[in-house]
Amino acid sequence: MADISEEADQNSAPDDTLAVRARAFFRPLIAGAVFAAASVPAGLQLWQAAIGYGFFAFALLAVPSGVAAARARAKAGSKTGDARPRDLDVIEALDLPAIIFDDQTFVIHQNAASATLIGLYPERAALSAWIRSPVILDLVARVIDRNQPESVEHSERVPSERWHEVRAAPVSARTDTGRGLFVLTFRDLTEARRMDRMRTDFVANASHELRTPLASLMGFIETMQGPAREDEAARTRFLGIMLDQAQRMARLIDDLLSLSRLEMRAHVTPEGEVDLAAAVAHVVDTLRPMAEDLGVQIDLTVPDAAIVVPGDHDELIQVFSNLVENACKYGQSGERVEISVTRPEGQGAQVSVRDFGPGIAKEHVPRLTERFYRVDVETSRAKKGTGLGLAIVKHILARHRARLVVRSTLGEGSAFTVKFSPGNAGALSTSSDLYN
Numbered sequence: 001m002a003d004i005s006e007e008a009d010q011n012s013a014p015d016d017t018l019a020v021r022a023r024a025f026f027r028p029l030i031a032g033a034v035f036a037a038a039s040v041p042a043g044l045q046l047w048q049a050a051i052g053y054g055f056f057a058f059a060l061l062a063v064p065s066g067v068a069a070a071r072a073r074a075k076a077g078s079k080t081g082d083a084r085p086r087d088l089d090v091i092e093a094l095d096l097p098a099i100i101f102d103d104q105t106f107v108i109h110q111n112a113a114s115a116t117l118i119g120l121y122p123e124r125a126a127l128s129a130w131i132r133s134p135v136i137l138d139l140v141a142r143v144i145d146r147n148q149p150e151s152v153e154h155s156e157r158v159p160s161e162r163w164h165e166v167r168a169a170p171v172s173a174r175t176d177t178g179r180g181l182f183v184l185t186f187r188d189l190t191e192a193r194r195m196d197r198m199r200t201d202f203v204a205n206a207s208h209e210l211r212t213p214l215a216s217l218m219g220f221i222e223t224m225q226g227p228a229r230e231d232e233a234a235r236t237r238f239l240g241i242m243l244d245q246a247q248r249m250a251r252l253i254d255d256l257l258s259l260s261r262l263e264m265r266a267h268v269t270p271e272g273e274v275d276l277a278a279a280v281a282h283v284v285d286t287l288r289p290m291a292e293d294l295g296v297q298i299d300l301t302v303p304d305a306a307i308v309v310p311g312d313h314d315e316l317i318q319v320f321s322n323l324v325e326n327a328c329k330y331g332q333s334g335e336r337v338e339i340s341v342t343r344p345e346g347q348g349a350q351v352s353v354r355d356f357g358p359g360i361a362k363e364h365v366p367r368l369t370e371r372f373y374r375v376d377v378e379t380s381r382a383k384k385g386t387g388l389g390l391a392i393v394k395h396i397l398a399r400h401r402a403r404l405v406v407r408s409t410l411g412e413g414s415a416f417t418v419k420f421s422p423g424n425a426g427a428l429s430t431s432s433d434l435y436n
């Protein structure tokens, strides 16, 4: 039997004996014999048929042509179920971490992917040298015992949260000393789990956000049908509150629809060109009344020459509106918002929105673009926020292959800068480096 641990030796053919070759050419030999036998009644002498068949059999068995040898090897291999060196080559090429071990849990072979995931086993090491999880070691013991494939789910939290489906299965080969062989594989479920969790969290958050105003609406309707039926002043006040709640639900649904539309178009490059100074000036004109109501002064600095970027006009307007509105709302105490459109030497165009409000603590900054993430939920609600504004900004910028850089100092204010890449859209940076 071939030894799966000795790759070099396995490159030689299985025993090239007469018996093996006879087995490989069993059918042609039988067919030849039938033909020889049939030629006797047809007029051939028995001794002539025998000699003819003898030559035929000799040609097949005694002269091991390349084809014959290959055929013999293939037949011998498939019959005995030997693991050939090619099996190890295949395992080596897989990006699925795989370890071959024997029935005493000694590692016989591991591929590079498993060395990266688990660590490189020294010669003749047991599986437990690197794998400490009782769940996996129990699985290995069971599979050796029952000789049946089985899998378990394994998760770990350190150094980061990861999930794997770990599968152990017997291999149809044995070591040269006749011991059983098994393969252990690790399928990474981390990304799938993360997506599942995000989806569940998102549905839970969206439902919660909608249920709160809905509960308030229902409460007021019941009050107006009952105790406040005849109270004109209370009814007027309640209707005002109900309108607020209904508007909050409408804002939320609008933002959810925006997000889902953006997700659908995530991989489509936006068409068109946008003059940044004109777009930002338009946003400032639209939001100035709101800023004045809040007591915030907006200063806009734009260059003389137009700065044009490839992009979707309406989407970029939405980005700048969200940033300027946030700066006015959350930075209200600073009473001033500075907006600039620039193209620094050797870099892409930039739009910076700076406020002088309370600023954002460092630990919140990397999470600001998560859906429904808010530094302070009550403040956001009071300011008619949905918690989706910056998530929408992130999606739009990802589509435009631009980045959002957030710098903030507590007590001094925040600067949200949109950085477009220099050159055309194809050479732009990805959204993965959202924060610098």
Ligand code: ADP
Binding pocket: 322, 326, 327, 330, 331, 355, 357, 359, 360, 368, 373, 374, 375, 376, 380, 381, 384, 385, 386, 387, 388, 389, 390, 391, 414
């Ligand atoms: P919201 O609808 O709540 O405004 P966003 O996604 O636009 O949602 O913003 C998320 C959170 O980020 C806000 O709730 C707020 O806590 C914080 N934030 C955004 N912009 C600023 C800013 N300029 N200054 C301070 N905090 C900000």
